[in-house]
Amino acid sequence: MSHKRYPEQFKIEAVKQVTVAGHSVADVAQRLGTTTHSLYAWIKRYGPDSEEHLQQSAESAEIRRLQKELKRVTEERDLLKKAAAYFASHPE
Template sequence: MSKGICFTDEFKQDAVAQIVERGYAVSEVAERLGIGTKSLYTWKAQSAKSPSVRSEVADQAAEIRRLKRELARVTEERTILKKATAYFARESQ
């Protein structure tokens, strides 16, 4: 029966990066990290399959950043308009 240990996505990406980008052997990385080689091969295959998913996530992150900037701008405009409304309401009395 397996232990059911869950690894974070960051841990998996780092382990795969050691194999793909740094050129370490799968068995060496597996031994150093204390995980099975089958897990590493599975993570490597999953990361190779999903470049479209990664690009979609990057696009979504860019859209989120754009929306946050726009929200900050609109919030600032609203604050300025509230202050102007209060100022002119006092002036008209």
């Protein structure tokens, strides 16, 4: 029996068809030409409750937080630059 190797992205997309799109495991497995056993294993590894998925979600949240902070700090810097230029051009 030959074991077919699937790329990781293929597995993740297959899991999304079940977890996000709501298709049945049997239907997705049949359409993709894999076994339900393999698909259940992929769901366990790449699904919404997997450790890897939770870590990626935490990393994404941290990235969003840092982007928001960067935007705020950039706006503050730009405001201070404008204030410095104004006061430099209007000496008392």
